[in-house]
Amino acid sequence: MTVTTQLVTVTVDGVTVEVPAGTLIIRVAEMLGTAIPRFCDHPLLDPVAACRMCLVEIEGQGKPQPSCAVTVTDGMIVKTQHSSEMAAKAQAGVMEFLLINHPLDCPICDKGGECPLQNQAMTAGQGETRFDGTKRTFPKPINVSAQVLLDRERCVSCARCTRFADQIAGDPFISLLERGAKQQVGISSDQPFDSYFSGNTIQICPVGALTSAKYRFRSRPFDLVSSPTACEHCAAGCALRTDVRRNTVMRRLAWDAPEVNEEWNCDKGRFAFPYLTDGRIQSPLVRDEDGNLIPASWPEALRVAAAGLKKSGASTAVLTGGRLTNEDALAYAGFARKVLGTKDVDFRARAASDEETSFLAHHVAGSGLGVTYADLEAAPSVLLVGFEPEDESPIVFLRLRKAALKGGTKVYAIAPFLTAGLAKMKGTLIAASPAEEVNAIVGAAGYVQDAGSIVLVGERAAQTPGLLTAVSALVTSTGAKLAWVPRRAGERGALDAGLLPVDGRNTTDIINALGKDIKGLLVAGVGSDDVAADIVAGAERAEFVVSLETRHTDITAVADVVLPVAVVTEKSGTFRNWEGRDRSFNTVVPTPGALSDAEVLGEIASAMGEFFGVDPQFWNSAAKPASGISEPAAASVGQGQALLSTWRHLLDNGTLQEGEPYLAATARMAVVRVSPATAAKLNLVDGATATVTAHGQSASAPVIVTVGMAEDTVWIPANSEGSALGLPSGTVVNVSGGAA
Amino acid sequence: MSLTQETREKAREIISRYPQARSALLPMLHLVQSEEGFVSADGIALCAEELELTTAEVAAVATFYTMYHRKPAGEFHVGVCINPGCGILGGDEIWKRVSDRLGIGHDEVTEDGKISLERIECQAACTHAPVMTANWEFLDNMTPESALEVIEKLSRGEEVLSTRGPRVRSFKENELTLAGFEDELVDFGQADAMMLAGLNRAKELGQSAPKGTL
């Protein structure tokens, strides 16, 4: 596609430049380094020209014009406040108006010190108010959600927050209410602003009207040290800014990364960080003769670990989880393959299959930067397979929504029901139960024929036998581009590092073989709730278990040696996001004695008398497994039964979200979804509690009868309050209803 | 909770008038008032459901317009125009007298729920100043005396005739009219002296528009 942009000549404050036609005056001024004051303007929101702060003079026009909404035309001569009295006076007038009803409570306002209103009042304001009337007041503050508070008298009605909620997130639960001088932002009492993206409104509010329950009154901007970081929660790869005061993380903000998260992030990335400090393992632990884990010195612990691992050697398995940095992942790969000599390595702390191993080896591993966010935005159509972007990669969701609304990208999803997220992307549901997904893929070929079409496949696709093979065939036959979007920040890096068992056993097989032919286990960042097989029992069967962890888990509890490792704030590193793009970060909380996984592995190796280098080119020499086609299992659903479909809500009982009650309060509730016909078959009533059981696991939640849903399917979130079944999609489950 | 399936059917009928459903929101809120006497939370929820909006989006609209009430209006919602065109010509005095008599102020309702009062802005009836309204039917050329008489009658449940429309019905009944449901009252109300002032004067002076083909 060739885009020919017409250039026009425009003069701003006497400087003449050529810019693409259609550029807003305020952006041209920015390019020239001229800051025109503004409140409502936000480069990622549609212009409204409501605040009138950015008024400039345009030669030939009698009235000052809003530079945030007027696009340049050829020959236009613009004068900003720097060269036009008209503009300067207009801006000063607007500033005076904005302050007449403002409480001027900067000393106690969170925004004080980083407030556009405060700053611009200094530059464009008058110093003294001429208003001597009664200021508008509101009972303060109101909770627009558990996490977001609103002080209405500070609001300048710029509508950034409401436009964000409507235009970007698609969650118009906050709105401008009332009229005129009484206009105010608000919610309706029965629907709080429970949006996965609510925190962005706090950040873009140009005054201190929106604040977070978490950060309110906790710090002043000038006490903070800010560092650019990368988010560790999911594979989206958001740029963040982490603000630290006296070695404590006070808050995290979305940072500007036009090619990735633009200027947004999700509330998990923003608020879920108490885990960085809460419940940390303070020192190495070693199991004594009585079987008790007791604190040990580093040399002692390393010695025991080295001895044990030396003994188990090649019969040691390495499970790393999906949260490692590239650097740590490479260290594990080198340690496993070179020091231990084992091929039983896997990063997948989740349902996995040999079919997926083959799929990843052929399509994803070592493939570099592939499909990008920009590609999503330009795609004629995008097919989602085993992937619910809003829950599983929120920034992908935002970009797809933007593509769908602004660029006309058509989004199709093979899913059990039309999710809220899909509706917000104006997407089309291809309803399929887990048993029908493979056929649905075959039928979906027509949707991704146009050049530039993209298939996004989630890690969950591994739960359905045959699905990844079908995806593989689909992209081959249609020429559609393919991207794999795992949930965790470290999965792509681990894959590229060689932590995929191309020639060994996968996670499930490893766990099953523990205590049999696999004697030792080196485990990092895997939680027992992440994997279907009973890893705790497996670890207990194993002869020797070394756990590298940040916090106490039920696996550290059964390990023989526990070695504490650094969390993301204590080290530098790189996450490779789903695109294959590296997102690096530096230490923001220097912590003496904190060692990264890679450093600890190096220490163990030297205690073993070994040395290892890392092999970033693993995939050049790796033996790729033959594509292991799995036959779709013929699911038979008996009376009172259905096929389970499940995934995790973005906000749920995930361990990294612990300790953040305001965030947790905005999580979506667990529900049980069934189609009307299935509900009738199973005797389920809308609103009544249903119980889903299988393999000794059971979960209960209220029923939502969902029109258009795949039949004989029951959906329940995988890890929400009361709903954690720990079973993969496709499991035959018993469903029973209770009273309404 | 008087919103019934019938209300919902009516709402759908309103929606069917428009090329795009959301256009129905204003008349739907009138419909809600015709049932509830104000825009209730249930009414907001009904509009939100039928139009696939959030309740915040509906509330944003409902709170923008002054004709939508937050709490139940009186059976007779009485307005006194205080815009200078009426206010100076007597509206301010009438407001004072009416408000004193009822013992309620702007946006308040009498204890018996009969009458609510509003200081209203220009009603496009300045030629008939001072103007009052009862459930938005015009009461033209008022004096304090005629205003108080209207108030008395409404309080006692006696018939009050509007000057350019039919008898004053209940707030809810007229809201249903504004939602677009017919009420068979179209034939009430005639052009009065003020509306005919120019025509009568022209006839008196023998003046007319130039002759056209028609």
Add this chain to the structure above:
Amino acid sequence: MTLTPVLTAHWDEPDSYTISGYQRHGGYTAVKKALKQAPDDIITLVKDSGLRGRGGAGFPTGLKWSFVPQGDGKPHYLVVNADESEPGACKDIPLMLSNPHSLIEGIIIASFAMRSNNAFIYLRGEVPHVFRRVNSAIKEAYAAGYLGKNIQGSGFDLDVVLHAGAGAYICGEETALLDSLEGRRGQPRLKPPFPAVAGLYASPSCVNNVETIANIPYIVNNGVDWFRSMGTEKSPGFKLFAVSGHVNRPGIYEAPLGITMRELLEHAGGVRNGHKVKFWLPGGSSVPMLTPDLLDTPLTYEDIAAAGSMLGTGTPMIFDETTSVVRAVTGWLAFYKHESCGKCTPCREGTYWLSDVLHRLEEGHGTEADLDKLVEVCAQIAGRSFCALGDAAATPFPAALKHFREEFVQATTTPANESFDPAAATVFAGATR
């Protein structure tokens, strides 16, 4: 200048609002004529007539119609602005009460000309009696085959929907009206795109005032020359002048544009006996007030502009010497504050501020510095607000101060109600107290 009843010609007939009453005097003959012509020819006719919009701004109607792109494959919409909420304006409401079919016939012709198959009438909500009349006129027109499918065998389809607003002056502003008609808060939209390109439902749309559209059948029937035989070159035709205030016979007077205020005042029986004009406003509270020395100004767009005001809605308000100008201006500012939509800062905060200071002045508290401050605050609103409501709000005070400075100075120490007995200004003066 003679009075020229056209729209009002038959209001004294009891059935003037019915289709039969309308047809008795040639109603629905224009539409038959129009449907036989090429749509573009009708646009040309309206252009040639020189008809200017009666909603307040006086924009040439034919020109506005020609902005609607033709053959673009998109639906087009005609939206009639029947919001009439400008203080002092009271012409569209009586027109729709007594002659709604002229509006309906005009809508059919205008829609045909602009290739619109859907028209909406956005009527302010506070007029159920008018709602009934217009709704009934629409029904009658459907029944008679003037609306609906294949109108009069022409192949042209048109549906008309009557829509009640809910109390918001800003919804008279055409883009706010469109948002309101789309079920949103009535806040004005950014222009461009203009409604002619992206109006209702983002499709090409034309918003016209009731009186503007009601003129159309008469122009189609009687021709350009007939129309232009009234009025002036720049302000052709006739107009509904609604005269209100301290006059003996307030009411609707239909006359050619160019009639003077003094002539109109005479038709209206003059100022109340024993009183004299203090100030007058040619067309709504949003235009600058004028003093009695300008009563001989012809009521045309151009002459009133030259006199320092605007014709606006052409509905003059006359106030006599019993009136406190401080009280009047304070009242109007309370109105603008109440009606400011809240979207933009200058209007939202500026009207709050103006109203606050004026209110204190009206009560006799203030300083002369307050007067200068008010002028400055007005200047900070005018030309900087999002839409013309802000400009309107910034109009009354400076105009009043120009003519009546002493009165405002007096108000800094003496309550307006002491300087001017409110009872004396009432139409029932003396009858009470």
